[in-house]
Amino acid sequence: MGWISVDLMVSIFHRKSLRKAAVFIMLFILPFLSSCKATHTQDKSQKNIDSPTAVYLIKEKKAAVIDTMSYLECMDHRIPGSHCIALEEIDKKLLPAFPNKSQLLIFYCESDKCSRAGQAYEKAKLLGYESVYILEDGLVAWKRAGYEVETIQRVKRAPVISIKSVRLKEFIKERKDTFVLDIRSEDAFKANHLDGAKNIPFFMLHKRLDEIPKNVPVIVIDENGKRSFLACCYLINNGVKDVIRLFGGMETMVRQTRNKDNT
Amino acid sequence: MMKKCRVLILIPFLGFFLFAVSAYAATLKIQCSDCHDSEKFTTGFKGSVHGNTGCTSCHAGFKSLDKHVIFKEKPALISCGTCHSEIEKQYRNSFHSLYEDFKCYDCHYDIHTLKPEKENLKIAVTKNCTKCHTNDEYALSGHGAAVMKGNKDTATCSDCHGLHDTKAYHTSGETYLLEAREFYNKTCKACHSNKEMMERNNISPNAVKYYEETYHGKVQDLGYPTSVAGCADCHTNHNILPKSNPASTIHPKNLTQNCGKCHPGIHPRFAEYKAHPDYRDKERYPQLYVSFLLMAGLLLVTFVFFWTHTLLWWRKVYWERHQMEELGIKLESPFTHKEGIERIKRFSVTDRIMHVLLIISFFGLVITGFPLKYHSTPWAGAIIKALGGAHNAGLYHRAAALILIGLFLYTLLKCFRFAFPKGFRKEGWRGFSARIFGPDSLMPNAQDWRQFKAMVKWFFGKGKPPTFGRWTYWEKFDFLAVFWGMIAIGGSGVTLWAPGLASWVYPGWVLNIASIVHSEEALLAALFIFTVHFFNTHLIPSKFPMDTIIFTGSYKLEELWRFRTPEYERLVKEGRLESLKVKHPSITLKIISSMFGHASLWIGLLFTLILLWTFFFA
Numbered sequence: 096m097g098w099i100s101v102d103l104m105v106s107i108f109h110r111k112s113l114r115k116a117a118v119f120i121m122l123f124i125l126p127f128l129s130s131c132k133a134t135h136t137q138d139k140s141q142k143n144i145d146s147p148t149a150v151y152l153i154k155e156k157k158a159a160v161i162d163t164m165s166y167l168e169c170m171d172h173r174i175p176g177s178h179c180i181a182l183e184e185i186d187k188k189l190l191p192a193f194p195n196k197s198q199l200l201i202f203y204c205e206s207d208k209c210s211r212a213g214q215a216y217e218k219a220k221l222l223g224y225e226s227v228y229i230l231e232d233g234l235v236a237w238k239r240a241g242y243e244v245e246t247i248q249r250v251k252r253a254p255v256i257s258i259k260s261v262r263l264k265e266f267i268k269e270r271k272d273t274f275v276l277d278i279r280s281e282d283a284f285k286a287n288h289l290d291g292a293k294n295i296p297f298f299m300l301h302k303r304l305d306e307i308p309k310n311v312p313v314i315v316i317d318e319n320g321k322r323s324f325l326a327c328c329y330l331i332n333n334g335v336k337d338v339i340r341l342f343g344g345m346e347t348m349v350r351q352t353r354n355k356d357n358t
Numbered sequence: 359m360m361k362k363c364r365v366l367i368l369i370p371f372l373g374f375f376l377f378a379v380s381a382y383a384a385t386l387k388i389q390c391s392d393c394h395d396s397e398k399f400t401t402g403f404k405g406s407v408h409g410n411t412g413c414t415s416c417h418a419g420f421k422s423l424d425k426h427v428i429f430k431e432k433p434a435l436i437s438c439g440t441c442h443s444e445i446e447k448q449y450r451n452s453f454h455s456l457y458e459d460f461k462c463y464d465c466h467y468d469i470h471t472l473k474p475e476k477e478n479l480k481i482a483v484t485k486n487c488t489k490c491h492t493n494d495e496y497a498l499s500g501h502g503a504a505v506m507k508g509n510k511d512t513a514t515c516s517d518c519h520g521l522h523d524t525k526a527y528h529t530s531g532e533t534y535l536l537e538a539r540e541f542y543n544k545t546c547k548a549c550h551s552n553k554e555m556m557e558r559n560n561i562s563p564n565a566v567k568y569y570e571e572t573y574h575g576k577v578q579d580l581g582y583p584t585s586v587a588g589c590a591d592c593h594t595n596h597n598i599l600p601k602s603n604p605a606s607t608i609h610p611k612n613l614t615q616n617c618g619k620c621h622p623g624i625h626p627r628f629a630e631y632k633a634h635p636d637y638r639d640k641e642r643y644p645q646l647y648v649s650f651l652l653m654a655g656l657l658l659v660t661f662v663f664f665w666t667h668t669l670l671w672w673r674k675v676y677w678e679r680h681q682m683e684e685l686g687i688k689l690e691s692p693f694t695h696k697e698g699i700e701r702i703k704r705f706s707v708t709d710r711i712m713h714v715l716l717i718i719s720f721f722g723l724v725i726t727g728f729p730l731k732y733h734s735t736p737w738a739g740a741i742i743k744a745l746g747g748a749h750n751a752g753l754y755h756r757a758a759a760l761i762l763i764g765l766f767l768y769t770l771l772k773c774f775r776f777a778f779p780k781g782f783r784k785e786g787w788r789g790f791s792a793r794i795f796g797p798d799s800l801m802p803n804a805q806d807w808r809q810f811k812a813m814v815k816w817f818f819g820k821g822k823p824p825t826f827g828r829w830t831y832w833e834k835f836d837f838l839a840v841f842w843g844m845i846a847i848g849g850s851g852v853t854l855w856a857p858g859l860a861s862w863v864y865p866g867w868v869l870n871i872a873s874i875v876h877s878e879e880a881l882l883a884a885l886f887i888f889t890v891h892f893f894n895t896h897l898i899p900s901k902f903p904m905d906t907i908i909f910t911g912s913y914k915l916e917e918l919w920r921f922r923t924p925e926y927e928r929l930v931k932e933g934r935l936e937s938l939k940v941k942h943p944s945i946t947l948k949i950i951s952s953m954f955g956h957a958s959l960w961i962g963l964l965f966t967l968i969l970l971w972t973f974f975f976a
Contacts, residue, residue, distance in 0.1 A: 172459040206457055235456045235526075244459070252464035254489035324458055 143231040146240035158199035163211040165297035175245040181298035182211040185218045199226045204233035255327040260348035272311040312337040320344040402471040438462045448523035480514035487515040539583035546589040568634040576733040582748035621858045631866030653878035664890040670817040698916035705911045722758030726751040806831035825923040850876035888962040909951030910943040
């Protein structure tokens with residue numbers, strides 16, 4: 096462009112036709128520009144914190160860490176010093192445990208695919224707690240960050256076989272004495288469940304163990320297949336002989352049923 | 359003095375006594391097995407893999423044995439990672455550790471009697487994993503059955519999923535979709551591209567290589583495995599059986615259903631698509647072999663002819679220019695300077711807009727399409743990333759294709775209007791052949807052949823350069839080549855765009871041919887435009903660095919007279935020259951033309967260099 100004098104450049108920039116040219120050039124460039132994705136699109140709320148922040152809050156601000164899973168899971172492995180208050184018990188147990196509402200609370204879940212900490216957060220806020228946080232991606236993130244977990248009372252692991260939802264009905268038909276145990280929350284159970292299933296939420300399992308027959312096949316159903324393994328191990332350790340877990344939990348079953356209906 | 363001597367005599371006795379007492383005490387030292395005396399901790403432990411280590415190697419951290427024996431102190435927690443540090447490092451990020459909080463002894467069941475694996479390790483792994491992962495599908499699959507038969511090449515659980523580093527991809531495959539697909543595709547490929555291993559197991563050693571030559575393989579290799587079929591999509595995760603097995607998803611009777619998972623609404627003949635074809639194998643894939651040969655031949659002939667033509671032309675023009683400069687010859691002109699710079703219209707506004715759109719669509723297609731063709735090069739990945747991924751690139755490619763198809767259809771309409779200005783009835787046909795082979799037509803005629811011969815003679819210094827009419831023979835070729843190109847690239851492109859729909863018209867193997875044709879014809883078109891067209895039209899010394907006539911629409915009267923004398927004479931004879939005189943293009947138009955033209959030209963040349971680098975070095 097060196098051959099265009101400055102005066103000429105100034106004069107032509109006032110022309111209407113140049114505006115048209117600019118529009119034209121933009122039209123050419125726009126499709127390519129639009130493809131450049133913003134790299135920081137994640138909209139993470141401030142309530143979500145990562146593991147090092149959680150460690151800082153625990154040490155420096157005396158934050159209380161609350162495991163929102165069931166009692167059995169919490170006793171099996173948890174962030175050191177955690178309080179075991181299952182999501183279903185937040186309304187009942189949180190206030191007695193932490194009467195001071197300015198107490199910093201950090202809720203966490205078993206894994207990155209669990210919404211219990213989020214629900215606990217909402218409940219705590221409703222109860223009036225001011226500083227509530229969620230450990231993002233739960234225990235999985237905690238472990239990934241290299242922090243240790245503590246075990247108070249371990250549920251001895253045992254080989255647990257699983258059954259896929261496509262085979263479940265067939266199995267129940269063959270073994271009519273099958274006991275279907277749904278360990279999801281009462282609300283989730285009310286929303287959808289298998290006919291004849293018994294609902295004992297996981298946080299109550301150790302208290303209602305006697306309701307589970309020991310000599311018939313027991314099929315354990317959870318939300319997404321991530322929790323039933325430990326529940327099954329607990330049942331096996333307590334004398335239930337034939338324990339099977341539903342692969343992928345109720346979520347997978349619902350999705351596969353929906354897909355089947357669609358096709 | 360005597361007393362002193364007695365004391366001295368006593369010292370050795372005292373020493374001996376202390377030694378004897380300590381030796382006796384040592385024999386009394388409590389062994390772990392004194393209390394932990396079950397067979398597991400005694401003979402069982404001694405025969406185990408850890409038998410040569412002591413109990414406290416693992417159960418460390420005792421402060422007081424006395425307290426331990428009265429159950430008041432427990433040893434510290436066991437850390438296998440103290441010795442097995444590498445394994446521990448891997449295991450900490452594994453699925454079993456992150457999600458299930460498994461400890462070592464949850465898989466290595468009885469750690470105290472753990473013995474070195476004597477049987478085939480693959481069988482042992484399968485047996486151990488399937489204690490929980492009761493996967494009938496795997497057990498029945500080609501891999502599982504072969505493992506249990508003792509085949510040491512075949513994949514056991516840990517070969518795909520990792521042993522201590524089991525990936526945190528949930529087996530239902532709904533989380534970490536990208537990572538899981540990338541990982542498992544890579545895992546399958548690692549073994550299936552091992553030539554020796556595949557050959558000794560009577561499996562095609564080139565299945566991976568041929569897969570990577572298909573659309574599925576290319577997109578996957580670019581780093582977008584979620585968009586296309588990976589290994590497990592067709593062969594399944596665990597129920598992997600040979601084609602001959604009726605239960606296999608790739609058995610001919612199951613193929614339509616298998617392909618239909620991703621391509622709904624297909625005709626059964628869609629399944630004739632070859633997922634791992636070798637177009638060099640004329641016995642198995644004769645159609646593909648012939649298609650590739652034809653396309654390769656077309657490229658060879660076209661480039662040999664036109665590159666030779668261009669080189670000779672260049673040499674001649676440079677030579678003549680050199681002679682003129684050396685001898686001080688100036689070109690004569692019948693016009694005064696003022697007359698000579700008068701502008702004559704050559705292209706209408708519609709023509710110019712069409713060419714701009716053509717450039718945009720062409721570059722859009724090249725930029726979004728070529729990374730797929732050369733998927734394994736670093737520039738391919740960079741371009742696709744800049745475009746926002748393979749999916750976006752595909753969308754842009756299709757949008758550009760639609761512009762090109764629109765231009766082509768409009769050109770066809772213009773051709774019909776030119777050939778039949780008064781419609782298709784009887785009077786419309788009058789003068790048809792004169793129009794088609796006349797000076798305004800882009801249809802080649804005998805005159806072009808004569809001009810070509812004269813041009814070749816001039817290249818070799820055996821005659822004067824020919825003068826041309828409204829269209830030169832290479833301009834006609836440029837125009838007509840698009841018709842072939844649109845049939846080849848457009849036809850194959852539309853086929854590949856809607857493969858399911860295409861299966862209702864022709865069998866699946868046509869998709870393989872369409873891939874070859876689309877890819878090779880694209881190379882032909884791009885290289886032809888970026889070398890032959892660019893050099894003939896812009897980079898030739900008389901027009902260097904570029905001729906903006908296609909954007910400004912007009913050229914100098916002297917240019918018309920000098921290079922297209924017959925056309926000038928025809929316009930004068932028909933009295934149309936005056937009506938074609940137009941104003942000098944505005945500065946705005948010149949700037950835009952120059953910017954757009956240069957951008958296109960240099961992008962094209964840069965792309966040519968990238969392609970050449972790819973051919974010779976990548």
